[in-house]
Amino acid sequence: MSAVGRALDILRRGGVVAIPTETVYGLAADADNPAAVARVFAIKGRPRDHPLIVHVASAGSLDAWGRTTPAALTLAEACWPGPLTMILQRTPRVIDAVTGGRDTVGLRVPAHPLTAELLAEFGGGLAAPSANRFGAVSPTTAAHVVADLDDDVDFVLDGGPCAVGVESTIVDCTVDPAQILRSGAITAEQVTALLGSVSDTAGPARAPGMLASHYAPRATVLLASTPGEADAMAAGLDHAAVIDGTDDLTRYARHLYAWLRAADDSGAQVIVAVLPPPAGLGHALRDRLTKAATPPGPPTVRPAP
Numbered sequence: 001m002s003a004v005g006r007a008l009d010i011l012r013r014g015g016v017v018a019i020p021t022e023t024v025y026g027l028a029a030d031a032d033n034p035a036a037v038a039r040v041f042a043i044k045g046r047p048r049d050h051p052l053i054v055h056v057a058s059a060g061s062l063d064a065w066g067r068t069t070p071a072a073l074t075l076a077e078a079c080w081p082g083p084l085t086m087i088l089q090r091t092p093r094v095i096d097a098v099t100g101g102r103d104t105v106g107l108r109v110p111a112h113p114l115t116a117e118l119l120a121e122f123g124g125g126l127a128a129p130s131a132n133r134f135g136a137v138s139p140t141t142a143a144h145v146v147a148d149l150d151d152d153v154d155f156v157l158d159g160g161p162c163a164v165g166v167e168s169t170i171v172d173c174t175v176d177p178a179q180i181l182r183s184g185a186i187t188a189e190q191v192t193a194l195l196g197s198v199s200d201t202a203g204p205a206r207a208p209g210m211l212a213s214h215y216a217p218r219a220t221v222l223l224a225s226t227p228g229e230a231d232a233m234a235a236g237l238d239h240a241a242v243i244d245g246t247d248d249l250t251r252y253a254r255h256l257y258a259w260l261r262a263a264d265d266s267g268a269q270v271i272v273a274v275l276p277p278p279a280g281l282g283h284a285l286r287d288r289l290t291k292a293a294t295p296p297g298p299p300t301v302r303p304a305p
């Protein structure tokens with residue numbers, strides 16, 4: 001049986017499969033199966049009220065899950081398959097376990113050939129958060145998933161390293177103008193050009209699960225504005241690693257999480273990361289780095305290493 005065939009079989013029986021996407025690996029379960037979705041929350045150690053994204057095969061499935069709006073159709077046409085999630089009012093099909101009881105749902109058509117094939121064969125939706133333990137760095141290779149989740153997941157569909165490397169842009173289409181809740185590779189500039197106007201005053205109350213501290217490696221993360229500043233900071237510290245991809249932001253995003261993991265694995269106690277300027281993909285990188293640099297505090301507890 002092919003790897004996609006095996007994944008399909010497990011998902012149809014209510015199992016949990018790690019799937020590759022262009023952003024990060026997802027921890028997927030049948031979005032119509034409450035027990036399977038409950039297992040995803042249990043494996044991640046994620047609070048029940050943090051909603052999951054439902055991944056679907058194409059924009060043709062939108063109506064089944066969400067109430068479309070003109071902005072949603074514009075975004076779907078321009079950005080899917082791709083690294084964009086839209087929030088819509090949910091249809092009765094969407095179960096409470098997926099949305100944490102909210103009346104909205106996050107929907108995305110991922111761009112990865114194996115997962116596209118899987119979704120087309122599966123027919124339904126796959127509810128999937130990133131395939132890491134709650135609060136930790138997202139996985140961008142199958143090996144990262146195995147290192148984090150090990151035997152808890154029924155199968156890892158290995159699709160190679162993720163091309164984008166940071167989580168999808170989330171756009172709330174239930175408000176007018178639409179609002180960017182999380183920045184990603186589809187940039188605020190692109191969304192604004194497509195929709196005319198956008199607000200980006202994201203807040204934790206609007207997007208449960210978007211906490212100040214997130215995406216955190218074990219090492220303490222410090223932020224620098226320039227490579228020179230980073231080197232100077234690291235020079236005065238023991239066991240410090242410098243992370244800088246500011247010369248090529250596409251490459252920086254692609255490797256950011258692998259670099260954070262590698263620094264942890266090398267025994268670094270401090271990671272000094274260089275922030276890119278706040279434009280284009282720089283917004284997403286600054287967001288993830290700032291969250292990685294924020295120490296966890298109540299009510300978030302960083303899981304033990």
Ligand code: TXA
Pocket residue numbers: 021023024025026027050051052053085087099102104105106108110128129130131166167168169170181206207208209210
């Ligand atoms: O790129 C991605 O989006 C990856 C891949 C696997 O698709 N998924 C991902 O999922 O990053 P997760 O669960 O780690 O992050 C999803 C975010 C959460 O912060 C959640 O609060 C938000 O999406 N979200 C999901 N449904 C929502 C809703 N109905 N309203 C507001 N926020 C929502």
Ligand code: MG
Pocket residue numbers: 129130138
């Ligand atoms: Mg996540």
